[in-house]
Amino acid sequence: MTRTTLRTAVSATIAVLVVFTGVALSPVPAAHASPLPIPPLLESSTNARGERVFDLRVQSGSRTFSGNTRTETLGYNGDYLGPTIRVRRGEDVRIRVRNTLPEPTTVHWHGAHLPAASDGGPHQRIPAGGSWEAPFTVDQPAATLWYHPHLMGTTAEQVYRGLAGLLIVDDDISESLAVPREYGRDDIPLLLQERRFSRGGSFEYRPSMPDLMHGYGGNALLTNGALEPYIVIRDERVRLRLLNGSNSTVLRMTLDDGGSFHQIATDGGFLERPLERRELVLSPGERAEIVVDFSFRDAGPVTLLAESTSGRRYRALELRPATTELQKSRPLPTRLATIPDLASSGVDRRRQFVMSTMGRGGRLTINGRTMDMNRIDEVVQLDTTEIWEVSSEGGGMGGMMGGMMDVPHNFHVHGLQFQVLRVNGRRPPPELRGWKDTVPLWPGDRIQIVLRFENYTGVFMYHCHFLEHEDEGMMGQFEVRR
Ligand SMILES: [Cu+2]
Structure with a gap:
């Protein structure tokens, strides 16, 4: 198809x-009646250890988006969405989270390279009324990352109601480029x-x-x-x-x-x-x-x-x-960054991941299984490079729901940025030849990604980032061991 x-x-x-x-x-x-809200930059303080400390408060609220009906919302430090957290490569940061909701949550730093205990995945549960701290050293290229909840079963609803914010990383390159x-x-x-x-x-x-x-x-x-x-x-x-x-x-x-x-x-x-x-x-x-x-x-x-x-x-x-003359901008540089080829230093291992909606009763699975918090699906050796082949099984036209099973997915890996090696046997298009943490898969697609596991051991997630699929268990865990 x-x-x-x-x-x-x-x-x-x-x-x-x-x-x-x-x-x-x-x-x-009426279209374009209101100005774009810009999320404020979150202020920080420096503690005795020299860490930049940020504070997030998970709270409930309400907001009128349209008409005069209020929507019950969730937000970080406000009614809806959250402030932008801006950090610089090399900094030690500590993000303190206080959960004032009557339900548990987590805060996951999507795209960040950090210790498993600071990842904010389903294992870093913050109970109702509880607190959690995520210390880490910023050690990755400048990028636009984001943060959102990641608790099994309630991620979709909590994000939908407003829990999301941006995490921007700067570095020497981003601060010197035109x-x-x-x-x-x-x-x-x-x-x-x-x-x-x-x-x-x-x-x-x-x-x-x-x-x-x-x-x-x-x-x-x-x-x-x-x-x-x-x-x-x-x-x-x-x-x-x-x-x-x-x-x-x-x-x-x-x-x-x-x-x-x-x-x-x-x-x-x-x-x-x-x-x-x-x-x-x-x-x-x-x-x-x-x-x-x-x-x-x-x-x-x-x-x-x-x-x-x-x-x-x-x-x-x-x-x-603006009606006044626009401020001159410098032309874009012809070269932005150098991206090392992760596969060039040799590949230690290959694995396969099949995303499927073909399970009994339309279950959403990866390699035939749904997420189990108590099961480690893959064990990975620290300081190795792997190729993961991820495919999305088309539903075909038969079966209980027929062609309705043909739904897109994507594949997100925690704790690192990977590179796309092949898309359906071909070299990836130019827009996929950069650092990625999430790749889309249409039914029948087969994508090879190359991943380098370094610096941190522990348990991380891989999953479909379509949040309804994720909550239904289209997720697995890999443990990086020394
Ligand atoms: Cu999916």
Whole structure:
């Protein structure tokens, strides 16, 4: 099945479900009526050990997104989403988390290379009213990472209700390159989340059985928690740090003038060179940094569009050039970073991972199993390099649910950044030739990734980052041993 027919099939199924579950039409108000909210940078203090200390408080709240109906929400240090945590390579940091919710949670640092005990996966449970600290040394290239809950069974709901924030890493390269980097001015974080609004203008997390298979899709897109906002552009070049923070929606990003932009970074850092593109696709959890150039565009606004798996087209953000002359920006460098080839030093071991929705009763499995907190699925030797071949089993047209089993997945690995070696037997496209922690898989896809396990021993997760699938157990554990 080709990707296009797959998408059509998935879209048709979702469209039918939308009718059956009675989801109202998008209640989105007049487009681009509100300015883009920029998450504040989280302040830090320095403790006696010289660590930079950050404090996060997990709390409940409520917010009016549309109309005048309030949505019961969750947030970090606020009602919805969280502040941006900005750290620098080489720093020792300690993030202290206080959980004021009446339920347990965890805080996972998605994309970060750190000790297993600081990872914030399902084993680092923070009970209701409890606290947890994540100390680690920042030791990876500059990148746009993020943080969110990761407790077995409630990740999807807690993220959906608002628990997500950005973790930005800087280094010598990011601070010396001629790329826009004034946070909130020409360096803009965009946390994109599809949400299912009721007619009244609020949303809640109430998945049906089909939602667990197909993902909890929606009818509106929040950008940093706002519906179709705008931002006034004051510089010739603007860097957008895109994060698909949706539960299970794949987003295809384009500009409404049909023009191009340059992708400069993937999940785990800069690409080697800026890559000129007209569209990019982000599955849940993936990030991309792009630079939009206004120096050759006319003075009118340009809208960043996001098209969802179900074919809905959202106006994610209107970029509205200021009426005064734009501040000059330096041209993008032709070279951004050097990415060492992980496979070049030899491969110690190969493993296979088969993602399947073919289990009894439509169970979501990896290598035939669902997640068991008490089972270590793979044991990995520290200081080795491995190739993991991940494939997504197509559902075919037979079986209980027929073609409805053909759903996309992705594969996320904790604690490191990997490289994509092969996509269906071929060299990966240029946008996958950078550091990645999450790769999309369409039914039938076979992807080889190369991973280097170093610095930290302990238990880490690999899983599908479609949050409904993850909560249903499409996850496994690997333990790195000395
Ligand atoms: Cu999945």
